[in-house]
Amino acid sequence: MSAPNIKKEKLSRQPMPEQEAHIRAKNFDEVPIGLTKDMAIKEAQRCIQCKKPACVEGCPVGVDIPGFIRHIKEGNFTDAITKIWEKNSLPAVCGRVCPQELQCEGNCVLGKKDDPVAIGNLERFVADYERKNRKAALPAKASATGKKVAVVGSGPSGLTVASDLVLKGHDVSVFEAFHKPGGVLVYGIPEFRLPKEIVFSEVAGLESLGAKVACNNVIGRTVTLDELFEEGYEAIYIGVGAGLPTFLNIPGENLIGVFSANEYLTRSNLMKAYMFPEYDTPVIKGKNVITLGAGNVAMDAARTALRLGAESSKIVYRRSRDEVPARGAEVHHAEEEGVEFFFLTSPVKFSGNEKGRLTSMTGLKMELGEPDQSGRRRPIPVKGSEFDLACDLAIIAVGAGANPLLTRSTKGLALNKWGYIITDEKTGKTSRKGVWAGGDIVTGSATVILAMGAGRQAADSIDNYLAVGW
């Protein structure tokens, strides 16, 4: 059948092919399937190659976005990945988990009248293309400086620092407390959003560049920062993440079936409880599941629960839909899969049975009052509005705090009143000579790309320090 004669075809944004909601809600395979070559080229053609690209300004690591998109348009996918690698060592990850709508795509001029260019999907496409085809030359490495650098934590900021510094010729060792590298990319973000094979492939790439990755090393316990200096490390980067679960401090929180999101997701993702009993670590598979909070972690938890067989999976959030902090795509995916949202509802207590197992949660209705310090309207309890929701699994995903394990065992690190490490905003330098920090242990819970941005700045500063001093 021939196409009807149409005037100049206006290219609309290429929709990302996805597994259908009712199918994917029962498996752990990745939700988006990825653009085809044709779709990627078509999408790249939509980019108008702005002279002053606003998208680049929106990128925390400053990827030359029009540059890599131009290569895609011309079908040069290998050149495209090489262009991205100049600024971003983890494009397969960022293409999947960055909040593009607040960053590059949020700034895209096309977005004023139409949909913005699908920058994230294009980034993901070229990264996946390269991982499958392996055509690009590895980035050029400077000659060896003989300087030893230790990176504590193998999450997004640590991997960025390691990658940048190994390319600058330094002798880099990454220390990870868990038995697998990747930090939050591996223990936190589920397989259906970020396949672990991708993270391990990125880490393998880093190792092939010459960085050493040592798992099962709890810095502060197995080895201290002082001992790393004694061993000849000249600079140390701390990127250990936030890593302290926040609980609600309400009655019944220690019932069986109440989890921190950290525990629930670590069981499922890192320990692969979703493959129990093939993998030995179990997790409670709730029938009626409540997730408290509405950030990306909450969406991950609520959607994991569905995949583990929940009949109902509810997000309970004390503010309204407008304040939901999760990435747009995650909320959309969650709703499509059947996650129910209870806005303006605050948890009051958990109740259980004689076996100490959770049976219900009492919620309290809220209404919005005046804006609070965060600029968001403060939720105020509605008196007498308590109601019960039956549940056998509740996941608390209301943020994380600063884990004190490393900071308490390390002298000379200035911390703020919440226990986060105080650093120089531009360089990531801490109060202790030779020590830098970045990512969630400095900012509190934030995004993968912001942690990478902090890593990039610190890597530049470390490189400078190794050449000219503090």
Next chain:
Amino acid sequence: MFEIVKREVMAGGTVILNEIDAPLIAKKAMPGQFVILKATETGERIPLTMADTDPEKGTITIIYMVVGKSTALFRDLKIGDSYMDVIGPLGAPTHLEKIGKVICVGGGTGVAVLHPITRGLKQIGNDVTCIIGARNKDLLILEDKMKAASNHFHVCTDDGSYGHHGFVTEILEKILKEEDVKLVVGIGPVPMMKAVSNITAKYQVKTMVSLNPIMIDGTGMCGGCRVSVGGKTKFACVDGPEFDGHEVDFDELILRLRAYTDEEKLSNDTYCQVINA
């Protein structure tokens, strides 16, 4: 990595000792601290308090009872085999101080954890009485070592097959009645630690217990190991594993330890079928 250099079978085959090559951990570990071990790629992370360390040799020793699939996987490792992952030392070390008369009460494999603490308490000049117990004579472990680590020594068996016929708490109470005891350390099954703490509360003697709740990371990241102590939630992995026995909510701990009873049974049954096939 983490090669087993020595292996002993104790208590008629139900309890295993592994001495493991782990030089970084051995150098750092203090009495009361624990490690997390994982035998295979698909295995669980299991926390075990160290029974001994040899910093010069670079080894740590764990002693565990085979109770399910994970410990069965540990049991199946021979000398020369390696654990895939060992992480530590974790947790706060035991606070050892010269205080006077101390009673160390151990039950089951808790005796293994109690041994380095007892030895440490005696070394710094305390008068240490040790009471250890088991269901029967065959299940008793480390009798000679505990004897050597203490000034006075008692053994109990539930069935009377050896030593005092009865519970460790009976001997404990008798001593508490007669002597001015400054500290009791109780390590063993949770019901035993609860019983010890109840008795010492009556005599107002400070009591320390070592808890072993279900745990994942061991670094304070997941909160799975939370226990109620003095009405407050504590993480056993970083705030413990040792706590004031008079403050611990043992009943909550007993319930929480049963969180995965069904899954543990399924795992163990599946594994037994595989190895018996």
